[in-house]
Amino acid sequence: MFSFLSQKREEIHRDSTEILADASRCLGSEDYEGALKFFDELCGLPVQSALPFLSRATCNMQLKRWKEAIKDCEKVLLFLNTEIDNKVAEGCRTIHSVALIRMAKAYKELGDLEKSNSALIKKDAIENKFKKSKTTTSKSSSETLNGEDERETAEEQREAEKCREQGNVLYKQGNIKDALVAYRKGLSFDMYNEKLHSNACLCLIKQNDLVMAGRHADQVATLQPEWAKGPYLQGRVLALQGKYFEAKEHYKKSLKLDPSNKVVKNALSDLDKNHKDDISSSTLRNRKQKANKSDNAAELSDSDDDADPSAKEKAGIRIGIPSVNTIVEYSKSFATGSGLEILAAALGILLTWAVVASSK
Structure with a gap:
């Protein structure tokens, strides 16, 4: 009770x-x-x-x-x-x-x-x-690191891989929070490891932190442009944000890189299905709203004087935005x-x- x-x-x-x-x-x-x-x-x-x-x-x-x-x-x-x-x-x-x-x-x-x-x-x-990392992008691929740098890089990569494996175990156990900590620790050793960025993205999606998930997805796509996982993750984040057309473009890009990828195919199919369902639901809602407006107009036609002036407030509509003076000027669009x-x-x-x- x-x-x-x-x-x-x-x-x-x-x-x-x-x-x-x-x-x-x-x-x-x-x-x-x-x-x-x-x-x-x-x-x-x-x-x-x-x-x-x-x-x-x-x-x-x-x-x-x-x-x-x-x-x-x-x-x-x-x-x-x-x-x-x-x-x-x-x-x-x-x-x-x-x-x-x-x-x-x-x-x-x-x-x-x-x-x-x-x-x-x-x-x-x-x-x-x-x-x-900035310098090597402008050098030819034939150039190599000197011995000391090569050893240092190899050691960091080994530490990063240990963190990734630890994170994978935690992720499979359902311990998303600690898995993310492990992946981030790995990135402190090797911030250009696309697999760590990919796994961190999946954790953040689970935590519904789509802004940071999107950033890791962007890193994957940038670090490995030929890996289908990058645009797939970008599309997945965009889909969860309700950005249908942008998500679809990224899924298509992923399929171009890996045409036989069933995960991406299923994601694209689900995206189209959900979008059609949303359109159908939206159309139905619009029809109901129009019908309700017509009914309400008929009911109020003889009793406008009795209409509640706070009806808009009760309906959840708020007019006006409080203005504040800050040391940083920002536009209204930044309020999201x-x-x-x-x-x-x-x-x-x-x-x-x-x-x-x-x-x-």
């Missing part, structure tokens, strides 16, 4: 743009303590990215909370390592490099010079690997879920500049 009491209520989260607006007001007045509370809220959203954690780490560093800053930097390292503008932090071209720079400073302030130096070494290794990372990135950049300026 009272079974509903044991059911968990769906947690309601504030819009990310509102949270960032509140954080920006605190940052404008150098209230890092207040900003930190809003970054805590931002980092607690279901769909996360690395940048809010990096921003929160920077806030903690401003408040000299070195241990908390290190914890957030460690979380940043679990996310996909992506290229960033070198204006964010001098000498850093990836988000992992920025996090390691922060960690090095925090460990130095805590008096742990060994860990500080270790973080800087990792940062330099990531930057060197990034530069090599994808705006989270864009706005967080802007705040992360501003915070980074503040730290760089204060440390000089």
